[in-house]
Amino acid sequence: MGSGPRTPFENPVVEWVDSRLPIFTMMQKEYGVFPTPRNFNYFWNFGAIAMIMLVLMIVTGIVLAMHYTPHTAMAFNSVERIMRDVNGGWLIRYLHMNGASFFFIAVYIHIFRGMYYGSYKKPRELLWILGVLIFLLMMATAFMGYVLPWGQMSYWGATVITNLFSAIPVVGESIVTLLWGGFSIDNPTLNRFFALHYLLPFVIFAVVFLHIWALHVVGSNNPLGIDTKGPQDTVPFHPYYTIKDTFGTLVYLVIFCFFVFFMPDALGHPDNYTPANPMVTPPHIVPEWYFLPFYAMLRAITFNIGIPFTEIVIISAKLGGVLVMFGSIALLFVLPWLDRHPIRSARFRPQYRIALLVWLAVFAFLGYVGSQPADAVKFGIPLSYLGLLGTIYYYGFFLAILPYLNKHEKGRDLPPSIHESVLKGSA
Amino acid sequence: MASNTKADHGHPQDGETRRDFLQLTAAAFGAVGAGVFAWPLVNSLNPAKDTLALSTIEVDLSTVQVGQSITYTWQGKPVFIRRRTAQEIADAEAVDVSTLRDKQADKDRVQKAEWLVVVGICTHLGCIPQGQKTGEIKGEYNGWFCPCHGSAYDTSGRIRKGPAPLNLPVPPYTFLSDTLIKIG
Numbered sequence: 001m002g003s004g005p006r007t008p009f010e011n012p013v014v015e016w017v018d019s020r021l022p023i024f025t026m027m028q029k030e031y032g033v034f035p036t037p038r039n040f041n042y043f044w045n046f047g048a049i050a051m052i053m054l055v056l057m058i059v060t061g062i063v064l065a066m067h068y069t070p071h072t073a074m075a076f077n078s079v080e081r082i083m084r085d086v087n088g089g090w091l092i093r094y095l096h097m098n099g100a101s102f103f104f105i106a107v108y109i110h111i112f113r114g115m116y117y118g119s120y121k122k123p124r125e126l127l128w129i130l131g132v133l134i135f136l137l138m139m140a141t142a143f144m145g146y147v148l149p150w151g152q153m154s155y156w157g158a159t160v161i162t163n164l165f166s167a168i169p170v171v172g173e174s175i176v177t178l179l180w181g182g183f184s185i186d187n188p189t190l191n192r193f194f195a196l197h198y199l200l201p202f203v204i205f206a207v208v209f210l211h212i213w214a215l216h217v218v219g220s221n222n223p224l225g226i227d228t229k230g231p232q233d234t235v236p237f238h239p240y241y242t243i244k245d246t247f248g249t250l251v252y253l254v255i256f257c258f259f260v261f262f263m264p265d266a267l268g269h270p271d272n273y274t275p276a277n278p279m280v281t282p283p284h285i286v287p288e289w290y291f292l293p294f295y296a297m298l299r300a301i302t303f304n305i306g307i308p309f310t311e312i313v314i315i316s317a318k319l320g321g322v323l324v325m326f327g328s329i330a331l332l333f334v335l336p337w338l339d340r341h342p343i344r345s346a347r348f349r350p351q352y353r354i355a356l357l358v359w360l361a362v363f364a365f366l367g368y369v370g371s372q373p374a375d376a377v378k379f380g381i382p383l384s385y386l387g388l389l390g391t392i393y394y395y396g397f398f399l400a401i402l403p404y405l406n407k408h409e410k411g412r413d414l415p416p417s418i419h420e421s422v423l424k425g426s427a
Numbered sequence: 428m429a430s431n432t433k434a435d436h437g438h439p440q441d442g443e444t445r446r447d448f449l450q451l452t453a454a455a456f457g458a459v460g461a462g463v464f465a466w467p468l469v470n471s472l473n474p475a476k477d478t479l480a481l482s483t484i485e486v487d488l489s490t491v492q493v494g495q496s497i498t499y500t501w502q503g504k505p506v507f508i509r510r511r512t513a514q515e516i517a518d519a520e521a522v523d524v525s526t527l528r529d530k531q532a533d534k535d536r537v538q539k540a541e542w543l544v545v546v547g548i549c550t551h552l553g554c555i556p557q558g559q560k561t562g563e564i565k566g567e568y569n570g571w572f573c574p575c576h577g578s579a580y581d582t583s584g585r586i587r588k589g590p591a592p593l594n595l596p597v598p599p600y601t602f603l604s605d606t607l608i609k610i611g
């Protein structure tokens with residue numbers, strides 16, 4: 001990194017450091033003059049926003065950890081003490097709680113941006129895979145963080161999710177015992193979840209570094225999805241996108257602060273303000289909102305899959321649900337190889353565009369299904385059937401529609417270059 | 428290196444050299460070594476001795492009336508003990524086993540017909556079914572009902588309806604006397 005030729009800096013201190021460790025040269029190259037497509041829209045803000053949210057989570061989290069006690073007898077009370085007695089503790093906790101939601105909102109938009117503009121396609125496949133890996137790590141981190149306040153939803157959410165692993169044939173039960181460090185969710189579980197919840201954000205940070213490194217090797221995609229062909233297609237990152245990112249981030253943070261100060265519990269669940277009780281299950285267990293679509297897919301499989309007309313079960317309903325849920329994320333990993341269409345941006349692929357927007361609506365609808373009780377019935381139809389239909393579309397989009405469009409979608413003519421489109425006002 | 432001759436390295440034209448062999452062997456031993464080191468770390472996450480030590484309890488049954496249920500905590504899990512009525516026993520025994528999802532006869536699930544001892548955790552995703560306290564819904568089969576996704580268990584703790592795959596498990600237990608049992 002940065003051992004090539006160097007232009008000396010005027011400031012003697014900067015120059016002294018830079019000639020020994022060219023960190024200023026590196027920053028200058030990657031964030032100063034870095035050539036960036038000139039036609040970004042506001043969708044391109046969300047990477048920077050996600051980065052800011054990650055830093056916010058780490059900073060508030062470390063301070064929370066200074067007041068928090070990871071013990072089943074004390075965890076709930078220590079969080080209540082943060083809320084009532086620690087100076088400004090309520091603010092730090094509400095920033096962390098709502099920060100998790102707003103981190104997920106930013107990342108969901110960021111991922112969808114990638115799907116809409118085909119940013120996962122050659123040469124950005126590895127960049128995309130690192131992104132999906134970050135998403136997975138975030139889910140693990142948020143899941144374990146939610147257990148820490150040791151409320152009823154913490155406890156029962158953790159019970160239901162860790163029990164998923166018992167669906168694995170043969171070794172399932174031993175894996176669950178290993179996860180728990182006992183025979184149910186208990187103090188050993190809380191302790192290890194706290195240790196991992198502290199660790200994983202730093203792992204995420206490291207993967208974000210690789211993600212950005214990979215981005216800076218191939219350069220950014222853009223709303224037209226065509227390659228940059230020369231300096232006329234780009235602008236330097238600073239000041240153009242430093243300012244645009246700052247502006248977008250500030251707008252985002254204003255909305256975030258509105259939640260933190262005026263409706264801090266709107267995205268949470270009231271049951272989590274009841275201390276965990278291993279002997280009483282709340283009537284309706286729901287995960288945090290950002291897991292709901294996946295939870296709906298988990299519950300969509302309510303039937304065993306076996307050999308017809310015999311009693312032989314190959315995949316039980318429970319295992320089926322687990323496979324479908326994890327599979328839905330595995331599909332994201334291999335997306336660059338499922339969609340092999342040469343055109344990147346949905347702007348020039350009308351059929352893909354419609355299929356993708358329907359996919360988005362289905363994903364949101366699955367979120368709604370996940371928020372309802374499992375036996376809910378709407379308009380005379382059991383919601384679990386609608387959940388199954390949604391799951392079929394989710395899978396069908398990746399496994400049937402994309403391969404079909406690879407062969408049959410002609411697409412619109414691509415513009416010759418970014419700068420010509422910009423000048424015509426159509427970028 | 429001084430004597431960088433062919434003789435030192437075997438026959439490169441074979442595509443494999445002694446050095447390749449040494450490297451592979453070293454890597455293989457390294458991998459085994461890393462595994463040996465990793466195992467105690469992973470195993471430390473399994474239940475510790477004190478957790479295991481808490482894994483038996485003794486329960487006094489002398490105060491339990493016919494038709495009454497009690498709940499005890501064993502290994503952090505609720506254990507349901509029900510002193511069944513003659514009617515409940517008859518219902519449980521009358522079922523045709525071949526029609527069950529998890530085929531088990533009532534006599535294989537109890538030591539003394541009057542006492543049913545089961546772990547009170549729904550075999551679907553781990554909620555605690557209702558039906559222990561008077562006034563709670565016992566479900567269609569008069570045993571227990573799990574409100575989470577609607578599984579119903581019968582008076583032998585067997586799954587009869589809903590998504591759960593298995594019967595409520597029977598924990599290992601022994602009668603120390605007529606009114607005292609040891610669970611675990």
Ligand code: HEM
Pocket residue numbers: 054057058059060061062063064065068079093096097100103138141142143145146147148149197198200201202204268
């Ligand atoms: C990827 C970044 C992170 C995410 C997504 C995340 C998510 C969460 C969530 C969802 C909660 C539950 C909030 C609640 O309902 O009360 C939580 C709690 C907590 N987190 Fe984090 N967290 C992150 C980073 C960190 C870091 C770096 C630390 C530092 C040690 C930390 C320490 C804590 C503590 C002590 C709690 C318990 C206090 C509480 O419940 O408010 N977190 N986290």
Ligand code: FES
Pocket residue numbers: 549550551552553554573574575576577578589590591
């Ligand atoms: S956990 Fe009991 S029915 Fe799902």
